[in-house]
Amino acid sequence: MNYMNLAIEQAIKTEKDIPVGAVVVKDGEVIASAHNTKELDNDITSHAEIIAIRKASKILNNWRLTGCDIYVTLEPCPMCGWAILQSGIKNLYFGSYDSNYGAFTSNCDLRKISNNKTNVYGGIQEEECNRILIDFFKTIR
Amino acid sequence: MNYMNLAIEQAIKTEKDIPVGAVVVKDGEVIASAHNTKELDNDITSHAEIIAIRKASKILNNWRLTGCDIYVTLEPCPMCGWAILQSGIKNLYFGSYDSNYGAFTSNCDLRKISNNKTNVYGGIQEEECNRILIDFFKTIR
Numbered sequence: 001m002n003y004m005n006l007a008i009e010q011a012i013k014t015e016k017d018i019p020v021g022a023v024v025v026k027d028g029e030v031i032a033s034a035h036n037t038k039e040l041d042n043d044i045t046s047h048a049e050i051i052a053i054r055k056a057s058k059i060l061n062n063w064r065l066t067g068c069d070i071y072v073t074l075e076p077c078p079m080c081g082w083a084i085l086q087s088g089i090k091n092l093y094f095g096s097y098d099s100n101y102g103a104f105t106s107n108c109d110l111r112k113i114s115n116n117k118t119n120v121y122g123g124i125q126e127e128e129c130n131r132i133l134i135d136f137f138k139t140i141r
Numbered sequence: 142m143n144y145m146n147l148a149i150e151q152a153i154k155t156e157k158d159i160p161v162g163a164v165v166v167k168d169g170e171v172i173a174s175a176h177n178t179k180e181l182d183n184d185i186t187s188h189a190e191i192i193a194i195r196k197a198s199k200i201l202n203n204w205r206l207t208g209c210d211i212y213v214t215l216e217p218c219p220m221c222g223w224a225i226l227q228s229g230i231k232n233l234y235f236g237s238y239d240s241n242y243g244a245f246t247s248n249c250d251l252r253k254i255s256n257n258k259t260n261v262y263g264g265i266q267e268e269e270c271n272r273i274l275i276d277f278f279k280t281i282r
Contacts (some may be wrong), residue, residue: 082220113248
């Protein structure tokens with residue numbers, strides 16, 4: 001299964017917010033998926049990754065997401081990046097790079113100060129993920 | 142009113158978790174307070190600051206916490222630090238420095254990559270805040 005496609009499906013569902021989608025996968029099964037609802041919920045913490053991580057923890061009844069992977073359409077910000085690292089997620093796959101707020105490449109690399117070393121793979125289906133963001137910013141201008 | 146004392150009161154309430162407390166203040170009034178419940182709730186995002194910020198946003202019906210201050214007994218981690226910066230909180234006052242995961246001094250300074258420039262004041266009632274952590278780590282050893 002192409003999990004990034006599922007994250008993209010989530011991103012497209014976003015209404016008032018910047019379209020970002022995330023899915024958490026364990027043993028080949030999608031256990032949580034979410035999209036950005038910061039504006040919709042009036043909650044700074046309602047990024048796709050945070051919501052997906054909280055759902056996954058509820059399902060596994062454990063804050064440790066050992067053996068889980070996360071697919072996100074946009075490079076996580078430091079808030080989400082730290083939650084991903086601290087939850088012990090094994091692999092992070094993201095689509096678009098965020099040159100403003102990305103927490104793993106352009107601006108800073110949170111792995112440098114974390115004991116948990118999540119593997120990070122950026123630029124997955126990058127063009128497709130970029131397109132979703134470009135289209136969104138066009139409509140709000 | 143001494144708001145750090147209220148944050149300390151919250152920290153002491155913590156049960157299974159590392160004792161950390163936070164209060165959000167607006168116009169001299171405490172609008173939200175919380176303590177760390179990560180282990181209790183099995184939720185990596187249930188740090189004192191995140192819970193207090195979410196409560197404050199609910200009360201103000203706005204993710205923007207403009208004009209608010211936050212008092213925390215421990216230097217925020219990158220997850221909480223980014224939530225504080227992005228919410229537009231005006232002033233952050235924290236007690237103990239976190240040389241492992243602190244997001245404003247020892248390890249990294251998230252303000253360098255943020256447009257929102259929260260004022261940060263560390264070491265407020267530091268000895269008292271340190272004592273709470275030292276006592277906690279003694280009991281679990």
